[in-house]
Amino acid sequence: MDMITVKDLKKSYDAQVALNGISFSIKEGEFYGLLGPNGAGKTTTISIISTIVEADEGTVTINGMDLNKNKIECKKIIGVVPQEIALYDKLSAYDNLLFWGSLYNVEKKLLAQRIEDTLHLLGLHDRRNDIIKTYSGGMKRRINIASALLHTPKILFMDEPTVGIDPQSRHLIFEVIEKLHKQGMTIVYTTHYMEEAERFCDRIGIIDKGEIISQGTLSELRDFSKMKESIVIRFAELNAEAEEKLKQNIVGEFTISDSSLVYYSGDIKSDLPKLIIKCGELGFVPTQIEIQKVNLETIFLKLTGKQLRD
Amino acid sequence: MLKIAIKDLRLFISDRRALLMTFFMPIALISIFAMAFGGEHERNSRPVPLLVADLDKSTSTKDLITQLDSLKSLEVTVMPLDSAERLVKTGEQSAVLVFHKGFKDSMDAGGNIPIELEFDQSKAAEIGILQQALMSNLMRMIGSKMIMKKQMEKVDKQFGAVDPSILKNIHDEIEKSFAENGAQGGGNDNGVAMKLSPLIEEKQGNPGLIQAVAGTAVMMLLFGLVAMGAGMLEEKENGTLKKLLYAPINPSHILFGKMIASILVALLQLTVLFVYASFMFKLDLMLNLPALIVMMLTTSYACAGFGMFLASVAKSRQQVQMLSSLIVLTMSAIGGSMIPTFIMPEFMQKISMISINYWSIQGFYDIYWRSLPFTDPAFLMRPLVLVIIGTVMMSISLVFFRKNVLKLA
Numbered sequence: 125m126d127m128i129t130v131k132d133l134k135k136s137y138d139a140q141v142a143l144n145g146i147s148f149s150i151k152e153g154e155f156y157g158l159l160g161p162n163g164a165g166k167t168t169t170i171s172i173i174s175t176i177v178e179a180d181e182g183t184v185t186i187n188g189m190d191l192n193k194n195k196i197e198c199k200k201i202i203g204v205v206p207q208e209i210a211l212y213d214k215l216s217a218y219d220n221l222l223f224w225g226s227l228y229n230v231e232k233k234l235l236a237q238r239i240e241d242t243l244h245l246l247g248l249h250d251r252r253n254d255i256i257k258t259y260s261g262g263m264k265r266r267i268n269i270a271s272a273l274l275h276t277p278k279i280l281f282m283d284e285p286t287v288g289i290d291p292q293s294r295h296l297i298f299e300v301i302e303k304l305h306k307q308g309m310t311i312v313y314t315t316h317y318m319e320e321a322e323r324f325c326d327r328i329g330i331i332d333k334g335e336i337i338s339q340g341t342l343s344e345l346r347d348f349s350k351m352k353e354s355i356v357i358r359f360a361e362l363n364a365e366a367e368e369k370l371k372q373n374i375v376g377e378f379t380i381s382d383s384s385l386v387y388y389s390g391d392i393k394s395d396l397p398k399l400i401i402k403c404g405e406l407g408f409v410p411t412q413i414e415i416q417k418v419n420l421e422t423i424f425l426k427l428t429g430k431q432l433r434d
Numbered sequence: 435m436l437k438i439a440i441k442d443l444r445l446f447i448s449d450r451r452a453l454l455m456t457f458f459m460p461i462a463l464i465s466i467f468a469m470a471f472g473g474e475h476e477r478n479s480r481p482v483p484l485l486v487a488d489l490d491k492s493t494s495t496k497d498l499i500t501q502l503d504s505l506k507s508l509e510v511t512v513m514p515l516d517s518a519e520r521l522v523k524t525g526e527q528s529a530v531l532v533f534h535k536g537f538k539d540s541m542d543a544g545g546n547i548p549i550e551l552e553f554d555q556s557k558a559a560e561i562g563i564l565q566q567a568l569m570s571n572l573m574r575m576i577g578s579k580m581i582m583k584k585q586m587e588k589v590d591k592q593f594g595a596v597d598p599s600i601l602k603n604i605h606d607e608i609e610k611s612f613a614e615n616g617a618q619g620g621g622n623d624n625g626v627a628m629k630l631s632p633l634i635e636e637k638q639g640n641p642g643l644i645q646a647v648a649g650t651a652v653m654m655l656l657f658g659l660v661a662m663g664a665g666m667l668e669e670k671e672n673g674t675l676k677k678l679l680y681a682p683i684n685p686s687h688i689l690f691g692k693m694i695a696s697i698l699v700a701l702l703q704l705t706v707l708f709v710y711a712s713f714m715f716k717l718d719l720m721l722n723l724p725a726l727i728v729m730m731l732t733t734s735y736a737c738a739g740f741g742m743f744l745a746s747v748a749k750s751r752q753q754v755q756m757l758s759s760l761i762v763l764t765m766s767a768i769g770g771s772m773i774p775t776f777i778m779p780e781f782m783q784k785i786s787m788i789s790i791n792y793w794s795i796q797g798f799y800d801i802y803w804r805s806l807p808f809t810d811p812a813f814l815m816r817p818l819v820l821v822i823i824g825t826v827m828m829s830i831s832l833v834f835f836r837k838n839v840l841k842l843a
Contacts, residue, residue, distance in 0.1 A: 197682075206680075208672070208673035228681060228682060229682075271677075
């Protein structure tokens with residue numbers, strides 16, 4: 125059963141098109157990664173599905189309910205972990221959680237129990253009465269996640285939940301995410317960390333310039349990109365003129381950035397010698413040559429022409 | 435060193451708030467204070483309003499009222515005593531001059547003249563000017579008339595046997611002479627005394643205490659509640675407002691929730707300030723408790739509405755700070771928190787009515803100075819206006835809240 129169905133979603137801010145008719149669906153219990161460079165339309169998509177922004181056109185169905193007609197009902201089954209740490213600094217972790225949980229009308233005793241459990245789960249039970257101001261960035265992130273879980277939502281939106289945190293917090297957050305996924309929660313996840321997307325996501329949607337340019341499992345994306353491996357050739361320095369020279373003389377799919385040429389190969393045995401010979405002919409001396417297995421990072425780079433952090 | 439100084443000056447010039455507080459605000463306050471205190475001069479040069487109640491309705495009182503009305507320094511309005519007293523009690527007028535029954539008889543008999551000036555002691559400045567005008571004109575007129583009568587009586591006694599037509603001529607001459615002296619400003623009050631009666635009992639010491647407590651409380655309330663309202667913008671900046679919008683609540687409930695919190699804080703603040711005044715300065719909280727509670731509630735409501743309004747209109751906390759300094763200080767200056775409105779010239783008193791401070795302070799004056807009962811329409815008008823102000827502010831806030839604060843994407 126589809127938990128989220130998005131059809132022909134369009135949104136513009138003045139003359140700026142943020143979403144240009146995107147469509148996708150997410151199944152119940154699925155872990156869906158929404159990836160795209162900055163300004164691609166990820167946040168707008170999540171903002172619309174999580175009800176705080178209205179679309180210009182298109183429909184969103186949440187658990188069988190039309191979002192526009194059942195906003196409050198939809199909100200009740202959605203949990204959002206925003207990118208920014210949205211907590212009250214002067215309140216304790218416990219009081220923060222009590223407040224955020226109370227907004228979803230969770231019964232008082234049950235809420236208290238869930239707060240205790242969540243704090244244990246996130247390793248912050250012993251600090252529950254300390255004010256948030258005294259927490260480290262990673263601890264705040266953990267409470268930020270906890271505050272979205274107290275009403276046990278069916279759908280959880282996580283917008284880069286691990287940005288700028290310490291390894292211990294990251295590890296704890298990963299454990300929680302995996303546990304929630306196992307429990308059958310539908311999770312929509314945006315991240316700049318490819319390893320996170322590869323580790324957790326059942327399916328991935330790649331969004332760029334307000335459109336979904338590709339979506340599927342990692343294997344489906346790999347097939348779609350027709351990539352098997354990539355050859356990364358690094359040079360000491362590549363100026364604009366040199367880059368232009370390479371672009372004009374190398375045949376095939378490749379990108380050039382940071383003095384490196386990344387060649388997306390379908391047949392590494394044939395492509396690698398050809399590339400080395402061509403570079404020599406053009407007068408470029410590689411400083412390093414690396415063969416990379418196709419991963420999400422390279423697929424993303426090929427599909428969008430940008431690094432994920434661009 | 436010079437480079438640092440230049441850099442600081444450039445930063446200062448680019449800081450609109452600093453410029454506003456350094457130049458505009460002092461200029462605005464100086465203008466308001468100058469107009470308020472400058473009113474003294476203006477007041478002396480324009481007619482002072484005076485209510486007159488004529489209970490004697492004799493030729494003498496009518497004649498005196500006509501003479502008073504002809505004076506440039508007074509603007510006389512004749513009306514029944516109870517209506518006039520009511521206007522003074524509600525603070526709309528400063529004083530009523532009462533010609534009591536038997537005025538003419540007493541004047542003819544040369545006895546104690548039953549004339550009384552009932553006044554609102556809180557308007558000391560206006561009363562002073564009025565007394566001065568009455569002493570130099572009215573009492574001289576009465577005094578002259580009494581002397582004239584006495585002189586005529588003397589003439590009658592001395593020349594009783596003279597032909598009545600000659601006696602009449604003498605009377606006419608005396609009358610003419612007094613009329614001429616009177617018109618030239620001569621003569622004196624000849625010991626005629628006017629009874630001075632404060633119409634409002636001095637139950638709470640002096641109006642200065644009420645002025646200090648109510649005026650300061652309302653001004654600080656406005657500052658405090660604007661800061662609370664600005665918390666909404668802080669929430670927008672740190673992301674908690676956005677997170678609130680994810681929750682299954684109506685967005686307008688966020689604003690209403692903040693409004694309730696502001697009202698409760700305002701009530702607490704007012705209670706603390708009045709209890710303090712009660713302990714330190716013996717302000718009687720029980721004098722008219724229902725009215726006091728109503729005034730506290732409506733003042734809190736209006737001030738909270740104002741705080742929400744400012745926070746919704748502004749786009750950043752810096753803008754709120756700038757606007758609050760500007761508007762709250764101006765409103766407090768014209769509304770009577772800094773200078774009592776009754777010492778201001780009339781046009782400024784009218785302007786002051788646009789401020790929350792005015793309606794709130796006048797309400798507390800009604801309770802503690804004018805001793806108006808809770809059901810008095812003049813008193814009820816104050817909380818009613820405050821409720822209207824609060825509601826209008828809140829309605830505007832709701833519109834701007836949706837337009838400015840909710841624009842999160």
